Amino acid sequence: MSNAAAKSKYIQGSTGPWEIVIGLEVHAQVLSKAKLFSAAATQFGADPNSQVSFVDAAMPGMLPVINRFCVEQAVKTGLGLKAKINLFSIFDRKNYFYPDLPQGYQISQFKHPIVGEGVVLIDLPDGGTAKVGIERLHLEQDAGKSIHDQHPDFSFVDLNRSGVALMEIVSKPDMRSSDEAIAYVKKLRAILRYLSTCDGNMEEGSLRADVNVSVRKPGGPLGTRCEIKNVNSIRFIGQAIDYEARRQVDIIEAGGSIDQETRLFDSKNVETRSMRSKEEAHDYRYFPDPDLLPLEFEQAFVDKIAASLPELPDEKRERLVALGLPVYDATVLVGEKEIADYFEAMLAAGAEPKAAANWLNNEYLGRLNKAGIDIAAGPVPAASNAAIVCLVADGTINGKTAKDVLDIVWAEGGDPKRIVDARGLKQVTDTSAIETAVDAVIAANPDKVAAAKAKPQMIGWFVGQVMKATGGKANPTAVNALLKARLGITE
Amino acid sequence: MALPSDLTELTLAQARDAVRSKQVSSRELTAAFLKRMEAARVLNSYVLETPDAALKMADAADKRIASGEARALEGLPLGIKDLYATKGVRTTACSKILENFVPPYESTVTQNLWNAGAVMLGKLNMDEFAMGSSTETSCWGPTVSPWRAKDSTAKIVPGGSSGGSAAAIAAHLCLAATGTDTGGSIRQPCAVSGIAGIKPTYGRCSRWGIVAYASSLDQAGPMGRDVRDCAILLKEMASVDAKDSTSVDLPVPDYEAAVDKGVKGLRIGIPKEYRVDGAPPEIDALWSKGAEWLKSQGAEIVEVSLPHTKYALATYYIIAPAEASSNLARYDGVRYGRRAEGIHDIAELYEKSRAEGFGKEVQRRILIGTYVLSSGYYDAYYLRAQKVRTLIARDFARAFEKCDVLLVPATPGPAFPFGQNEDDPVAMYLNDVFTVTVNLAGLPGMTVPAGLSANGLPLGLQFIGKAFDEETVFRAGRALEVAANFTAKPTEWWKE
The missing domain is CATH 1.10.10 (Arc Repressor Mutant, subunit A)
Known part of the structure; x- marks a missing residue:
């Protein structure tokens, strides 16, 4: 780092540097075939109102029944966040009127969430790491969707999403820059995907964030925060934070003060706008849902889930480093579950770790990036890339030929070894x-x-x-x- | 048994035996009730009669009886409180906001009844959303009690909220009926209508498909002409239900077998706190008489104390409206039920639909409930009420260390004339003073006809049992019923 000041997390105002304080509430859709309190399906993109049970539509006399699998998923996620699992938790009703909220209340967890404090280790762009505290994770129902653009006089409601299980994961206000917030969401998403408890698909709304931002003089008392609701891409999260922090600094430096309020992010104009003030905030009248018993389970239930926990990004990285990979390479490989899986498949096919990592990072991922293709959709199977790496390692081909072979497999498919044999690409050692x-x-x-x-x-x-x-x-x-x-x- | 010339005089137990032994067909029995219902429409006990469906069910029952496949309630005609969702049959909770609602599903309890072979005569009147003690708040107009005070033609109320059920049973417009009880809605109308009814332990019957009023208090139960009929009916209504997390997975005993076991050796608790100031002396006198009757049959009378009883009514009128304010939020005019005309935006849609759809008493309870849950008031009202509720439940647990069942009054007085408490909700709420404790503690409570007031109207006494010990309640109820020998019947003035 040649220029420390330029890399500083502080933002500069006319009165000096300011520190941004960020906390995130991430809503992660639980990966589950059925909803949190009903057996209706949760598939994305189905016809409107085709996945709605009587419970989801809040018909008279209908009662919620907890979906055990969603509870397991929440516990699993809690374990992945190194968090305290609460053997006793309570579902509350959060009361407010909205057309896409059929019950007139959302079933959520208020005072007693299923998961308590935990921690996420984030990987910063400069190669360092930082800890972000988890305040809690609770289960709640998603609302339906209001559709306003189908008719001049009417709005429509699609209840397919109504009742789908969400995990609200609340961080502590531990982040100090948009880079850290982005690193946090990326890491959180990676953990959820490793655990298969959320698909992390932000375009489909499976992962969305409410971003709390305030600014203060470095080391000073916390400022008043604003909450930016429902930001649905990692890039937008960064943009929203940067815009909001600058807005707050400008207001304070101009002699104004920040109103605690809920704001929304306009991705077109890259700005945040006021949604409602503190005075307009709902009184949600939380109280324990009398239709549901407290959620109680034994430690053995948690232990069983813990025993089935897959290897998570941090552990995987440690293992890869132990295999001789540089920390940076290992971090890149474990950051996305699909890449990590691909890499593991290459190792399983016999490739030597360091060579495989180099080849994957420098050759294959580069090509995928250039072509704009996800690794899952890439044209070359892990076994083929592993075969190429092995052919180089045993001296059958040299590095240059290896690239040619990759080009051929990319374009035409086929087994690298056969391609080398058939086309006489073996290096001359005679x-x-x-x-x-x-x-x-x-x-x-x-x-x-x-x-x-x-x-x-x-x-x-x-x-x-x-x-x-x-x-x-x-x-x-x-x-x-x-x-x-x-x-x-x-x- | 020789059949009476009027089949509607049969009790449920008698009718069951007569139908099973083919002395009478279900069709004949059902037709007799349908005919009597027609002649008693002035009582307004049914808000919907379903004669075609009833006869079809009766014919199906007769077929099963003929083939020797009779089930527990085969061919027995019942009335169903309009709070129970009945598939394809209008279900309104007697509220304008659901005036045209036809559910595409059947409540678990009614499904249990149909699975036992019972026949549905129609849907019975009630206070709107079960909120009331007189059945005067129904959007279909009040039910008139078949009873009249001595030397009077004034209309009196059948109690509530299950007043349609009580009136229909007292006037022999069904063999028995379903009720629901949140704060006394089975026991109070039974007591003032000269019939028997039990609110079982919370969790004994599934709440699935019953329009919710206050979820932690609501419980379905049977209402019948006598204790045995209630026992027979409860056996079929009760079940654990995977669709109701608060239903309880305990075997359902043969309640009818318990009915005749007598009270010899039973310890009957008398809680002194149920002697309230201002209650008419005849209530106290009846209570003492009840204790005497049981004692003379070999029961031991034990004085017990339920010190938090005096807070029960206030506690109830915080918790029940709080839950109701949330439960009734779904009636918003968006998906089903009444939607106001000529609205321009969503706020207006809510406001007008709900203002037009909900009656005065329902609105009052929604407002109270919203208030007590509001931030800043929650701790002082709702939270404190929950703490008192725990104390009330503990009172009962301690009392039951000393006795097997409690005997208390059912109501502070006999049924009152129409409109008496119209402008005084608190006076109306006082009707529940002896019944709400049972709901708060989740215990079984049964009222049994015990005598007549000075002006010739029925009075009842109430038994409160340990959780899931309905059997002892039935035993004690039957013993009292035998001793009281309540044979009074309303004069059939409505036929004139």
Whole structure:
């Protein structure tokens, strides 16, 4: 870090630096076939009102019944967040009127959530890590969807989402920059995906965040916060924080004060706008839902889930580092579950970890990025990339040929080993064949030979010529050694 | 048994035996009730008669009886309180806001009854959303009690909220009926209508498909002409239900078998706190007489104390409206039920639909409930009420260390004339003073006809049992019923 000030987390105002304080409430849709309190399906994109039970539509006399699987998912997530699991929790009613809230209340957990305090280790862009505290995680129902653009006089309501299970994951106000907030959401999403408790799909609304932002003089008392509701992409979260922090600094420095309020993020104009003030805030009249008994389970239930917990990103990274990978490479690989799975599949197919990591990070992911393709949809199976890495490792092909083979598999598919055999791409290790080529190049270029003796770096030119003459198949190490001997280069 | 010329005089137990032994067909029995219902419409006990469906069910029952497959209630015609969702049959909770609501589902309790072979005669009147003690708040107009005070033609109320059920049973417009009881809605109308009824332990019957008033207090129960009929009916109504998390998975005993076991050796608790100031002396006198009757049958009378009784009514009128204010939020005019005309935005849709759809008493309770749950008031009202509720339940637990069942009055007096408490909700609420404690503690409570007031109207006494010990309640109820020998009947003035 050459310029510490430029990298500082503080933002500069006319009166000096300001610190941003950020806390996030992430709503993560529980990965479950059925809703939190009904058996209706939860599939995304179904026809409006095709996945609605009598309970979801709040018909008279209908009662909620807790979906055990959703409870397991919440516990699993809590364990993944290294959090305290509460063996006793209570569902409350949060009362307010809205057309897409059929019951007139949302069943949520207010005073006694299922999961208490935990911690998430975030990976910062500069390679460092930081801890973000988890305040709590609770289960609650999602609302339906109001649709206002279908008719000039009427609004429509789609209740498919009504009653779908959400986990609200509340962080402590531990983040100090949009970068940290982004790193937190990325890490949280990775953990949820590793656990298979939420698909983390922000476009489909499976993961959304309410962002709490305040500013203060470094080390000073906390400022008044504003809550930016329902931000649904990681990029928007960063933009919303940066805009909101600057807005608050400008107001305070102009002699004003911040009103505690709920705001929304306008992604088109990249700004936050007031939604409702504290005075307009609902009185939700929380009280324990008398239709549901307190949620109680034994420690054995938690232990069983704990025993089935998959390896999480931090543990996986540790393991990869122990395999000899640089921390940076390991962090990149574990950041996305699909990439980590792909990497593991390469190892399983016999690739050596370091070589596999290099190949995946430098070659394959680069190509995918360029083509704008997700790894899950990529054209080359992990086994094929592993085969290429192995072919390089055992000296069958050299690095340059490896890239060519990847190009062929990418475009045409096929087994790398067969491609190498069929197209004669094996590198030449036969010393006499290389000797012939080396001698021919030296004989044809006496002036270059003289120059090389004076300037040993010139050997590169000779290597290129020999490779050209052998169709790129010569073993570069052997070529180098022979050339050095012939040209009398000793170092 | 020789059949009476009027089949509607049969009790449920008698009718069951007569139908099963093919002395009479379900169709004949059902037709007799349908005919009597028609002649008694002035009572307004039914808000919907379903004669076609009833006869169809009766015919199906007769077929099963003929093939020797009779079930527990095969062919027995019942009335159903309009709070129970009945599939394809209008269910309104006697509220304008649901005036045209036809549920596409059947409540668990009524489904249990149909599975036992029972026949539905129609839907019975009640106070709107079960909020009331007189059945005067129904959107379909009040039910008139078949009873009249001595030397009077004034209309009196049948009690409430299950007043339609009580009137229909007292006037023999069904063999028995379902009721629901949140603060006394089965026991109070039974007591003032000269019939028997039990609110079982909370969780004994499923609440699924019953329009909710106050979820932690609501409980379904049977109402019948005598204790045995209630026992027979409760056996079929009760069940654990995966669709109701608050229903309890305990075996349902054969209640009828318990009915005749007598009270010899039973310890009957008399809580002194149920002697309230201002109650008419005849209530106290009846209570003492009841204790005497049981004692003479071999029961032991034990004085017990329920010290928090005096807070019960206030506690009830915080908790019940609080839950109701939330339970009734779903009636918003958006998905079903009444929607106001000529509205321009969503706030107006809510306000007008609810203002037009809910009656005065329902609105009052929604407002009270909203208030007591509001931030700043929650701790002082709702939270404190919950604490008192715990104390009330503890009172009962301690009392039951000394006795097996409690005997208390059912109501502070006999049924009152129409409109008497119209402008004084607190006076109306006082009707529940002896009944709400049972709901707050979740215990079974049964009222049994015990005598007549000075002006010739029925009075009842109430038994309160331990949780899930309905059997002892039935035993004690039957013993008192036998001793009281309540044979008074309303004169059939409505036939004139």
